[in-house]
Amino acid sequence: MAETIGQIIGFVAMAIIVFSYQQKSHKNILTFQMVSGLLFTVHFLLIGAYTGCVSNLIGALRSLIYANRGKNKFTDFKLWPVIFSVIFTASGIMTWDNIFSVFPIVAMVMSSVVLWIDSPKINRVFSMPTSACWLIYNVPNRSFSGVATEIFVLTSIVIGMLRLDRKKK
Numbered sequence: 606m607a608e609t610i611g612q613i614i615g616f617v618a619m620a621i622i623v624f625s626y627q628q629k630s631h632k633n634i635l636t637f638q639m640v641s642g643l644l645f646t647v648h649f650l651l652i653g654a655y656t657g658c659v660s661n662l663i664g665a666l667r668s669l670i671y672a673n674r675g676k677n678k679f680t681d682f683k684l685w686p687v688i689f690s691v692i693f694t695a696s697g698i699m700t701w702d703n704i705f706s707v708f709p710i711v712a713m714v715m716s717s718v719v720l721w722i723d724s725p726k727i728n729r730v731f732s733m734p735t736s737a738c739w740l741i742y743n744v745p746n747r748s749f750s751g752v753a754t755e756i757f758v759l760t761s762i763v764i765g766m767l768r769l770d771r772k773k774k
Contacts, residue, residue, distance in 0.1 A: 611651025615750025618644035639668035712738035
């Protein structure tokens with residue numbers, strides 16, 4: 606029963622993250638990703654994929670901090686990408702299950718750098734490899750909503766790039 610509830614929660618998180626890539630502002634992208642990350646935290650907990658669970662929880666905190674850059678010295682601290690990269694690596698080691706556990710770690714380290722850059726266009730382009738890493742992790746962990754999410758995210762990124770990033774003629 607917990608796995609079924611986890612999958613349902615994952616599909617709700619999927620809808621939110623797909624919608625995030627259609628946002629024009631960096632802050633809105635991060636806000637939607639924070640909410641999605643919290644839901645994916647519960648999803649991965651319920652299906653027993655703990656590296657994914659902890660990565661999403663830390664990722665939600667990262668999104669909150671990144672979305673509030675420019676408001677105070679704490680959120681403007683230039684070493685946040687490095688700090689989060691170290692935290693993601695350490696948490697991945699502590700929750701290591703098998704070789705597939707490396708993929709969320711790589712994805713979250715990459716996205717810690719990419720999402721710090723206040724450019725929705727760059728965020729969309731460099732979110733593609735992070736999405737691929739999550740796709741690889743989701744398959745053996747039987748995260749059906751996670752697999753669907755990454756397929757939709759990759760599609761949404763391409764649509765967002767075509768709709769928002771290409772030069773108008």
